[in-house]
Amino acid sequence: MAVLAIAVGSLSGLMLVYSVNLPQIQDLERYQPDTITELYDVHGRPFGSFALERRVVVDYNSFSPLLRQAVISIEDKNFESHGGVNVFRVLGAIYHDIASKGRAQGASTLTMQLARNLFLSSERTGSRKLQEIFLSLQIEHAFTKEQIFTLYANQIALGHGTFGFEAGARYYFSKHAKDLTLPEAALLAGLPKGPSEFSPISNPDRAFRRRNQVINAMLEDGAITAAQADAARTAPLGLHLEPPPNSIAPWFVEEVRRELERQFGADRVHEAGLKVETTLDLDLQQTANRAVLDGLAAYERRHGWKGRLLNVPAGGLDIHTFRHPDWVETATPDMYMHGLVTGILPYQATVKLGNRDIVLTPESWSWTRFKTAPEFLHLGDIVYVHITGQSGNELSGTLEQDSGAQSSLLAMDNSTGDVLALVGGRDFNLSQFDRATQAERQTGSSFKPYVYTAAVEDGATPGEMILDAPTSFGSYTPHNYEGNFLGAITLERAFADSRNIPALKLAQRVGIHKVIDVTHQFGVTSNIPAFLPVALGSVEINLLEHVASYSVFPNDGIRVAPRLIRKVTTSDGIPLTEPAPEVKEVTSVKTARTMMTLLKSVIAPGGTGADAMALHHPLGGKTGTTSDYTDAWFMGFSPSVTCGVWVGYDNRQSLGDKETGAHAALPIWMDFMRAAIADKPDEHFPGDLSAPLLANTQPASR
Structure with a gap:
């Protein structure tokens, strides 16, 4: 015992x-495990997550x-x-x-x-x-x-x-x-x-x-x-890996993450399983992705094969163990992806794309003007490929080029400020820098609407005559893009044709400080120096603010602040935040509608954006090109959607001769807007009940 x-x-x-x-x-x-914070688009479809x-x-x-x-x-x-x-x-x-x-x-x-x-x-x-x-x-x-x-x-x-x-x-x-x-x-x-x-x-x-x-x-x-x-x-293992969670709209997801962490803290965002209803439209986002990549591919082809490919063995790496950052995604049709050349024959090149291969033939690279692969490709080269199709397990595609040119696109709903699509660059896997929200670039002539708004508020009208002739402002002697002068023309003609001399004269007349005040009133936060060449766009603005400012015109003078989040709830459905759109009147209805006359003239016969007439829809906008063709812009809108596109290099090198906003940025804008207006055939601008636009005529590129 x-x-x-x-x-x-x-x-x-x-x-x-x-x-x-x-x-x-x-x-x-009471245990609550860490769960995934999920993001949903405007139609309730998941497209991103944090965890x-x-x-x-x-x-x-x-x-x-x-x-x-x-x-x-x-x-x-x-x-x-x-x-x-x-x-x-x-x-x-x-x-x-x-x-x-x-x-x-x-x-x-x-x-x-x-x-x-x-x-x-x-x-x-x-x-x-x-x-x-x-x-x-x-x-x-x-x-x-x-x-x-x-x-x-x-x-x-x-x-x-x-x-x-x-x-x-x-x-x-x-x-x-x-x-x-x-x-x-x-x-x-x-x-x-x-x-x-x-x-x-x-x-x-x-x-x-x-x-x-x-x-x-x-x-x-x-x-x-x-x-x-x-x-x-x-049975085989039969893996069918889920695509990376944030691959469709990675820059948008990053912007949402930053905003959520500011509001709720990083721990809660990544552990609490929040449900986030965003403003993104998944269909328009996918259209935007394709439009940007197709537009850059067209730009690259216009300038011919440059070569200068990175080579894996030359960099001291093993061709058998090398993995490109793009390979976190599975190669599928309609993707642009970097690949590794693993085999070369005279009329064939085998390219590794992660765990898949694609065989390129002379038809795939005909635009380069080379007849055989060994003339311009080597084992271990990193190339850029557009996957165009798939037959069985075999991929087909074309050889493209990535010279480093970048583009960004941002579109928002005019009435709500909802950001519908956002592309911050060519390849998120290579560069997470968001060129739509973080980059400030010179705007070129896309800045002129702020100048003309200041003039309209000062009493100018579209039919007013102005002299487009050689002039100097002290020691500053500007010139027009074309190098010629049209003499006495209307303000509407000067705006549609993007004439520089009239814009400078208007800025001088109302005062550059007035122009800067109007620009800031529209929501641009950039520091703008008070000197006259600012009127031609020698000021740097980010795309997000530029788009929000342009939406004021079809909104009858009302600025709706852009937003990415519509509602946030807990995993149990308890609402945490549901922000209302921020609305502010920045100019009068009369001024906005007068400016609409000018902005619509750009997308009309003889306007620098006349190519957009092919969309047969009420549209307005403005091209923008900077000195030496370092930045190309097109900023435009329909009655319901405003969209901006920028094209350029991060190091500010020239895009090349004649690479204007109409040539480099407008085609991307049109590809996107064609989808954005597809289900809105009968919309029109406030106070405008005119008939649909007629067929396209040959424009002047600027």
């Missing part, structure tokens, strides 16, 4: 020592029976019958550890794994194991088996930043956990033992063997038939 009393006392003391610092079981009842742990919490019935059985068969065969601890398995593990003089044998049940993952460290000591056992017994007492499995299945790490089987199913197979096939369920069930060791991406052979081990365990348990097991064991 004395020995028994000592034993009971010792055990009680051990229980007290190792349980005193244990988490309270009530903590698990430290990519986890999607679902209920018990959202895990397929095959997956539940696979997990139980490989991890805890007696899950349904034990009380949290499998005594025989623990004793067996202890015996194995003693016999092998190590700690190689696991004995954890699903409940013990859950306790460890939620509350304890991963160190392998006796004291931690005792705490794990005590916690497991409490969990089994407080929760049902379904609840325990659900907690485990939503918590477990599965590699590559994914946690829980729902997120794992989406990441590895692009489907929900309830829809997994037997081979897919077995592969996921095998990952908790070693997410890195058995990763089907990093270690496919080990993943294959581990998956089949799970299938064999299910067969031993009678959960599947021998025929099912045979078919599953011979």
